[in-house]
Amino acid sequence: MKLISRKTLLLFFLPGAIFMSAFLIYPIITMVIDSFFEIGLTGNRAFVGLENYIHAFAAGGFLKQLKNTVVYIVIAVGVETAIGLLFALFFEMNYKGNKVIRSFMMVPLMIAPLVAGLTWKLMMSSSFGIVNELLQRVGIIADSSAILWLADEKWSLLACCIADIWLTTPFMMLMILAGLQGMDNSMVEASKIDGVNMLQQIFYIKLPVIKPVLLTALSIRIIDAARTFDIIWAMTEGGPNSSSETISIIIYKTLTRYNDVGYASAMAVIFIAVLVAFTIVFMQSLWNPKKKIG
Amino acid sequence: MKKKMEIGKKIAIGLSIILTVCWLIPYIYVICCSFKPGAEVIAVPPKFFPRQLSIENFIGLFERTDVVGFLVNSLITAICSTIIALILGSLAAYAIQRSGAKLSIFLVVLVLCLKMIPTSSIVVPIYELICKLGLYDTKIALIIVYAAINMPFVMWTMLSFYEGIPTTLDEAACLDGATNIQTFQKIILPICKPGLATAFIFTLFLAWNDFLVALLLTSTNAKTFTVGLAGFLSAYNLDLGPMCAGAFLFSFPVMAISLAAQKYIVQGMTAGAVKG
Numbered sequence: 112m113k114l115i116s117r118k119t120l121l122l123f124f125l126p127g128a129i130f131m132s133a134f135l136i137y138p139i140i141t142m143v144i145d146s147f148f149e150i151g152l153t154g155n156r157a158f159v160g161l162e163n164y165i166h167a168f169a170a171g172g173f174l175k176q177l178k179n180t181v182v183y184i185v186i187a188v189g190v191e192t193a194i195g196l197l198f199a200l201f202f203e204m205n206y207k208g209n210k211v212i213r214s215f216m217m218v219p220l221m222i223a224p225l226v227a228g229l230t231w232k233l234m235m236s237s238s239f240g241i242v243n244e245l246l247q248r249v250g251i252i253a254d255s256s257a258i259l260w261l262a263d264e265k266w267s268l269l270a271c272c273i274a275d276i277w278l279t280t281p282f283m284m285l286m287i288l289a290g291l292q293g294m295d296n297s298m299v300e301a302s303k304i305d306g307v308n309m310l311q312q313i314f315y316i317k318l319p320v321i322k323p324v325l326l327t328a329l330s331i332r333i334i335d336a337a338r339t340f341d342i343i344w345a346m347t348e349g350g351p352n353s354s355s356e357t358i359s360i361i362i363y364k365t366l367t368r369y370n371d372v373g374y375a376s377a378m379a380v381i382f383i384a385v386l387v388a389f390t391i392v393f394m395q396s397l398w399n400p401k402k403k404i405g
Numbered sequence: 406m407k408k409k410m411e412i413g414k415k416i417a418i419g420l421s422i423i424l425t426v427c428w429l430i431p432y433i434y435v436i437c438c439s440f441k442p443g444a445e446v447i448a449v450p451p452k453f454f455p456r457q458l459s460i461e462n463f464i465g466l467f468e469r470t471d472v473v474g475f476l477v478n479s480l481i482t483a484i485c486s487t488i489i490a491l492i493l494g495s496l497a498a499y500a501i502q503r504s505g506a507k508l509s510i511f512l513v514v515l516v517l518c519l520k521m522i523p524t525s526s527i528v529v530p531i532y533e534l535i536c537k538l539g540l541y542d543t544k545i546a547l548i549i550v551y552a553a554i555n556m557p558f559v560m561w562t563m564l565s566f567y568e569g570i571p572t573t574l575d576e577a578a579c580l581d582g583a584t585n586i587q588t589f590q591k592i593i594l595p596i597c598k599p600g601l602a603t604a605f606i607f608t609l610f611l612a613w614n615d616f617l618v619a620l621l622l623t624s625t626n627a628k629t630f631t632v633g634l635a636g637f638l639s640a641y642n643l644d645l646g647p648m649c650a651g652a653f654l655f656s657f658p659v660m661a662i663s664l665a666a667q668k669y670i671v672q673g674m675t676a677g678a679v680k681g
Contacts, residue, residue: 119586120500120503123585124501130489130556134553135527135554135557141530141533142530204421206418212425214664216425218664221614225614230432233645244451277431285671285674289671344616358525359525363621378526379527382523386522386523387522390521
């Protein structure tokens, strides 16, 4: 039986679809078109074919930013996953008050990324930053300005990663925890009877069971890390000497500081294409769309 | 054996408490700094806790910037955009989920892809569009853009909720003579309340926390709190005290709401991931 007529379905669908087309899909299409033009300050356009794309991959293009983005993703997501897993295993245990502790753990989850960035900028400043003060007290560094977190090319990207890790590890923990809680407890019980130790239990039983959740969480985080803007902008604005500049930052800078709309669009198109491809490939292995539609 | 387990458990509980406290230190530090006198925030060497409590930073914050105006802008744009995204998104998602057509698979994938698109890359054309429409530096521009950007998220969340509602329910309502709109309004939506709540809270926070869109689309009239807060970095470079006070003021309501509505947040984060 056909429940809802096509007309009504369309009626339900259209307002949202039109709205999204006008303010989300239309901009994307104009961006793709813009990427083939060189657009001057006054808005005069000249068709340049693939020149913007070639520029992006040539020397002085966005290869450095691409590398930074990849490094950022690997460090931030890698550490988050490790710590998140550890936390999840701790919080999985049942005891009085574990819900309360878990709630507090989730506090950073909803903080604005900008605020997280500003917080860490304050903590990592060279002379009055609490991080260096702590490191000095512990004896890791000799002098409170030995590590210039935000002003040294070696450290700036890592500093941004740390802020990101602080902000989003709770998310990772939450996802893994959800996976762990959904698992069948009899498996753990059975393994205990078989005399399996704690580590074996984690690596051979728990991890395989939560693998799908873990992979989904990873893919969400990889994409989020790739598009991080606020944290880096708050902490370093991509500096010093573009050492912490990621693709998001360079696109924004190209648009606002150098006013090169064509080139910015070309970079954005490449960026979106990569992320969408990643999403589709990653999701397809986990998630079957046919299953979703009844 | 059992005793050993008990001790192990106690150690683990202790560790998890310590870990949590450590994790919250940055935020506690910001709160401490916001209640320090201005000079103590940038004192060398820094102290964690304020030596004397002071509201100097809050006074500085209110004097130097239009805090109230920024907060109002943030609040209005967040709430209005959330309502638009929620209404249009939940309707469209229902249509996609119930149509059963081949096209709907494509649409679901499209929604997912739109959800993954980085804001930083689409702000370029959005900026042009908003300027063309003459909406630059208005609240309407922010409301429209937030609603459009967050709609895929609403749809994604709602899709997984609709899926859990059997079509027999629609059928029953239909047989009883309800129109489609009535079915949606009186049968489907009440069941989806948790889903709607999840989508609402999330979208609200996404819009409230946004920085990039507001940075690009506003200058004076519609400036939101995040942009105002970032202003402390350049214009008043060493005014870190008021900045902390602002950060505290801005994020405290979010904390309070997220602690109270945690159930929905957990649902939103794990939506579609666990049920897969």
